Amino acid sequence: MAEEKINKVTIIGSGPAGYTAAIYAARANLQPVVFAGGPTLEHPQRVPGGQLMVTTDVENYPGFPEAITGPELMDRFQKQAERFGTTIHMENVVKVDFSQRPFLIQGESVSCRSETVIISTGATAKWLGVKGEDTYKNRGVSACATCDGAFFKKQDVLVVGGGDTAMEEATYLAKIVNHVTLIHRRDTLRASKVMQERARQNPKISFMWDSAVEEVLGDAKGMNGAVVRNLKTGDSQQVKATGLFVAIGHTPNTELFQGVLETHQGGYLKTVPGSTRTNIEGVFACGDVQDHYYRQAITAAGTGCMAAIDAERWLIEHGE
Numbered sequence: 001m002a003e004e005k006i007n008k009v010t011i012i013g014s015g016p017a018g019y020t021a022a023i024y025a026a027r028a029n030l031q032p033v034v035f036a037g038g039p040t041l042e043h044p045q046r047v048p049g050g051q052l053m054v055t056t057d058v059e060n061y062p063g064f065p066e067a068i069t070g071p072e073l074m075d076r077f078q079k080q081a082e083r084f085g086t087t088i089h090m091e092n093v094v095k096v097d098f099s100q101r102p103f104l105i106q107g108e109s110v111s112c113r114s115e116t117v118i119i120s121t122g123a124t125a126k127w128l129g130v131k132g133e134d135t136y137k138n139r140g141v142s143a144c145a146t147c148d149g150a151f152f153k154k155q156d157v158l159v160v161g162g163g164d165t166a167m168e169e170a171t172y173l174a175k176i177v178n179h180v181t182l183i184h185r186r187d188t189l190r191a192s193k194v195m196q197e198r199a200r201q202n203p204k205i206s207f208m209w210d211s212a213v214e215e216v217l218g219d220a221k222g223m224n225g226a227v228v229r230n231l232k233t234g235d236s237q238q239v240k241a242t243g244l245f246v247a248i249g250h251t252p253n254t255e256l257f258q259g260v261l262e263t264h265q266g267g268y269l270k271t272v273p274g275s276t277r278t279n280i281e282g283v284f285a286c287g288d289v290q291d292h293y294y295r296q297a298i299t300a301a302g303t304g305c306m307a308a309i310d311a312e313r314w315l316i317e318h319g320e
Contacts, residue, residue: 017287140223
C-alpha cells in the first residue's frame with residue numbers, strides 16, 4: 001500500500017455526479033482525487049462511470065442534439081475532469097474511517113486521507129434475473145422509462161412492478177407508446193391509491209395479474225416479446241412487445257457506509273435539504289446514492305456541482 005497522502009477533496013464513485021464534482025473541485029484548485037470504482041464479487045457487472053456505461057443512445061442530455069452513447073458521454077466527463085488536474089484511480093474503496101479528520105479512504109491499492117469526502121457511488125437497478133434479460137438490455141429491456149421511452153413510440157411495451165415507480169413508468173410510457181401491459185406478481189398493487197387510479201383509468205394501460213416474466217424473447221434486431229406465466233394456474237403465454245421496463249426498484253450503493261452515515265428507509269443517504277451535506281461534517285453525497293426520485297444524468301450532474309461547491313465552502317469556513 002502506497003504512503004497515505006492528505007487530499008483536500010476525495011470523491012468516492014464516478015458517473016455524472018462524481019465527475020462533475022471533480023470538474024468543479026479541480027477548477028477551484030482543490031486537486032481532487034477520484035476513486036472511480038469497478039466490478040466487485042457482489043456486482044461483477046459494475047463499471048466505472050455508473051449506469052450510463054450500459055446505456056446506448058443518450059438523447060436527453062443537453063448539448064447533444066444528435067444523441068451520444070453513454071460510454072462516450074462518460075469518457076468526455078472523465079477527460080474534462082482530468083484536464084483540470086483530477087487524479088483518477090480506477091478502483092473501489094474498500095474501507096473508510098470518518099471518525100476523525102483527515103478522513104481515511106482505503107482503496108484496493110491506494111490509500112489516502114482527506115479533509116473532505118464526496119460520495120457519488122450511485123445506485124444499481126434491480127433486475128428480474130430471467131433468461132434473455134441480459135441479452136436484450138438496451139435492445140428492448142430497460143429500467144428507466146424517462147431515459148428510453150422515446151425509443152418506443154407507437155409500440156407495445158411491458159412494465160413489471162406494482163409500486164409507485166411502476167405506475168409512474170406505465171403512465172409516462174402511455175403518453176408515448178401504443179399500449180402498456182403492466183405485469184404484477186399479485187392481484188393487488190403496492191402503489192399509492194392516487195397512482196393506482198391514474199394507471200387504472202388510463203385506456204392505454206392494461207394489467208396482467210398474478211403473473212411473472214419467465215423469459216425475454218427476441219432476435220438479431222432486438223426484443224420482440226416475453227414469456228409470461230400465471231403464478232396461480234401455472235399456464236404460460238407469449239406476449240408480443242418490443243420493450244420491457246423493469247420497475248421493481250433500485251439499490252443504492254451504500255454498503256461501505258452502513259452504520260456510519262444516516263440513510264432513509266430505502267437505504268439512500270440522507271442529505272440536508274437544499275444541500276449535499278450528510279450527518280458527518282465534511283462528508284457530502286450527490287447523485288443517485290442520495291436521490292431515489294429523479295435518477296437522471298442531468299440531476300446527478302447538478303448535485304455533483306452542488307457537492308463540490310459545498311465542500312469548497314466548508315474548507316474555507318474551516319480554514320483549510
